[in-house]
Amino acid sequence: xxEIKVVERDASDFEFSIPVLIAGAGACGLTAALAAHDAGADxxxxxxxxxxxxxxxxxxxxxxxxxxxxxxxxxxxxxGEALAEDIIAATKGQTDPDYAARVARQSGPTVDWLIEQHGxxxxxxxxWTGFGHRVPRLHAPANRTGEELxxxxxxxxxxxxxxxxxxxxxxxxxxxxxxxxxGVGVTRPDxxxxxxxxDNLILATCGFGANHEMVARFAPDIANADYYGHExxxxxxxxxxxxxxxxxxxxxxxxxxxxxxxxxNLVIPHVILIGGGVQINAxxxxxxxxxxxxxxxxxxxxxxxxxxxxxxxxxxxxxxxLGRFDEYRxxxxxxxxxxxxxxxxxxxxxxxxxxxxxxxxxxxxxxxRTGKTDEFGRDFSNALPLEGRLYATKVRGALFHTQGGLVxxxxxxxxxxxxTAIPNLYAGGGAARGLAGPGNWGYLxxxxxxxxxxxxxxxxEEAAKSVTQTTGx
Numbered sequence: 001x002x003e004i005k006v007v008e009r010d011a012s013d014f015e016f017s018i019p020v021l022i023a024g025a026g027a028c029g030l031t032a033a034l035a036a037h038d039a040g041a042d043x044x045x046x047x048x049x050x051x052x053x054x055x056x057x058x059x060x061x062x063x064x065x066x067x068x069x070x071x072x073x074x075x076x077x078x079x080g081e082a083l084a085e086d087i088i089a090a091t092k093g094q095t096d097p098d099y100a101a102r103v104a105r106q107s108g109p110t111v112d113w114l115i116e117q118h119g120x121x122x123x124x125x126x127x128w129t130g131f132g133h134r135v136p137r138l139h140a141p142a143n144r145t146g147e148e149l150x151x152x153x154x155x156x157x158x159x160x161x162x163x164x165x166x167x168x169x170x171x172x173x174x175x176x177x178x179x180x181x182x183g184v185g186v187t188r189p190d191x192x193x194x195x196x197x198x199d200n201l202i203l204a205t206c207g208f209g210a211n212h213e214m215v216a217r218f219a220p221d222i223a224n225a226d227y228y229g230h231e232x233x234x235x236x237x238x239x240x241x242x243x244x245x246x247x248x249x250x251x252x253x254x255x256x257x258x259x260x261x262x263x264x265n266l267v268i269p270h271v272i273l274i275g276g277g278v279q280i281n282a283x284x285x286x287x288x289x290x291x292x293x294x295x296x297x298x299x300x301x302x303x304x305x306x307x308x309x310x311x312x313x314x315x316x317x318x319x320x321x322l323g324r325f326d327e328y329r330x331x332x333x334x335x336x337x338x339x340x341x342x343x344x345x346x347x348x349x350x351x352x353x354x355x356x357x358x359x360x361x362x363x364x365x366x367x368x369r370t371g372k373t374d375e376f377g378r379d380f381s382n383a384l385p386l387e388g389r390l391y392a393t394k395v396r397g398a399l400f401h402t403q404g405g406l407v408x409x410x411x412x413x414x415x416x417x418x419x420t421a422i423p424n425l426y427a428g429g430g431a432a433r434g435l436a437g438p439g440n441w442g443y444l445x446x447x448x449x450x451x452x453x454x455x456x457x458x459x460x461e462e463a464a465k466s467v468t469q470t471t472g473x
Contacts, residue, residue: 004236006243009174011182014197018044019467020460021184021196023170023237024204025052028429028452030153031110032202034118035460037160041467043460044196045162046186048169048205053150054230055206055401055430056449060267060325061149062125062140063453064446067108070115070124070139078135080105090132090444091437095250100435102410103454110454111139118156120149127271127320131294132444139446143326144269149449168194170205173240181244181425199470200424200463203414204456207402207430208235209254218251218404222440225302228260228267228398237431241406244422246414251404253436255443258297259311260398261336268311268336268393269325270294270445276383277313278364280392282306284347284356286364289376295436295443298397310350310392312361316384318391331393338392346390361386401448403434412459426463428455 011017020036022029025047036043066083084104088097114120125138141148157164165186172185174195183197208214209229216223242248258279259268273279273290279297281287281304288300301309313321318337321328331337340346343361347354364386367374371381406414406427413421429452436442 004171004239004243006173006175006240008177009182010176011197014183014195017197017199018042019199020202020463021198021200022046022202022204023184024054024206024429024431025164026054026204026206026429026452027056027149027153027449028456029202029204030157031114031453031456032204032428032460033157033162034160035457036464037162038117039461039464039468041464043162045164046168046170047164047166048232050167052154052164052166053147055233056146056452057150058228058230059146059449060140060144060269061146062138062144062446062449063111063122064133064137064444064450065107065111065139066104066137068111068124068139070122071137074124074126076135078137080108082134083107083137086132086134087435087444091435091442094437095435095442103435103451106454106458107450110457113457114453120152120156128274128445130274130291131270137446144324145326170236170240173244175244179245180423200426200466202459202463203237203241203406203425203427203431204429205237205431206230206233207405208238209233209399209401211235215399215402219254219402221299222254222256222399225256225298226260226396226398228257228265229401233401233430237427238405241414241425241427241431244414244425245416246422246425247407247417248404249407249433250436250438252438253403253434253442254295254440255400255403255436255448256295256298256440257398257400258294258301259395261331262308262394262396264331264334264336266327266331266334266336268331268395269321269328272311272313272317272321275313275317275320276368276386277311277317278386280310280312280350280352280357280360282308282352284352284360286360286376289378291378293441294445296441298399299440301395301397308394308396310394312386312390312392314384314386315389315391336393339389341389343390346392350392401430403436403443405430405432405434408432408455411462412455413462424466426459428452428459
């Protein structure tokens, strides 16, 4: 791992300069590039990997947004204020309410802009509610993959003729005597370095999930879990921003997964639970409200015998997931999903006590028929009964990405300890503080990508505005 450092250097010492420089070509960085370009600024994007992919590429590609035209077309009434209320509720009031309100209000216009101005093809996931969302808010590609979202963003960036310099890892920030960023140093795979001056720098380098030392320090409760995230997420932008004087917040926050198929490393969609499915441990029993705290479920699953559970669903929900989620189709093709005509036969495939499992399924069927709430607080009034052919997938808990990072203001500028902003340093995505509060229990589905694209757009527009004000054009 290359040394991360901040060094003083005058802006006049560089041979090449760019008005808006962006570190990271994930959803945040590419959105920032589009926004800055739309506002008239020249932009260059740096990407440490050979191909832009990152955490976005490993996700469902679902962006949480409120008040979008897609929602209106589906007859769903929603507002940024309602989303902000849900964020505050999920985090038990332990996130910045003004920050939540700003991002939530801009989430809908940002998704509309990506669709209408840059040609992204996103669908409203009408079947996904709960887990803190009062109404459906997830906007995703047709095949529900982050790889497709990245492809669409890259196509938009290519159409705008924005350059991406790959295999260029940001390892040095240069600053002037006034504390402003003057340029960066990047390290190439062969160890050589290049230096680029910039008027504005946007840190879009994601979080620190792959930095085991930082995870152990800030989020020790998940430190021993498997990591299912991009290996480039080592916290480079966060560390550089901190060395520039930026404040960190909510560093113990993270998004975990309770639905990673083992040993296949495929994410099983929660829609099979939302519609009426359940989680079953090695003892053949349910152990929690399956629709509460999507991130925190990783820890409760790890606490079960063997550190795993089974996601059990019926044929209707299985077929629905097959039709919409590419990763679920892969799981079926690889044999990760077991199936049987009766609970007893499925119990044999799952290797759980058959009598216990049969009793659990019978109880769930009765809950669905009566629409009652169970002992864990789960409301079954809209659940489909687990009858007929059943399907089960073995899953475990894993860390996906971190949610803590640099504190930013309303312009996405990095904030110092005294509350002032570093004028030309911006952050977004996983490099900036998220909206999950201080732990793992405040994460809402799609909030990571909401933060990425919304802060990316704000940072890009503000950086471009700064260039325009400086040049007077």
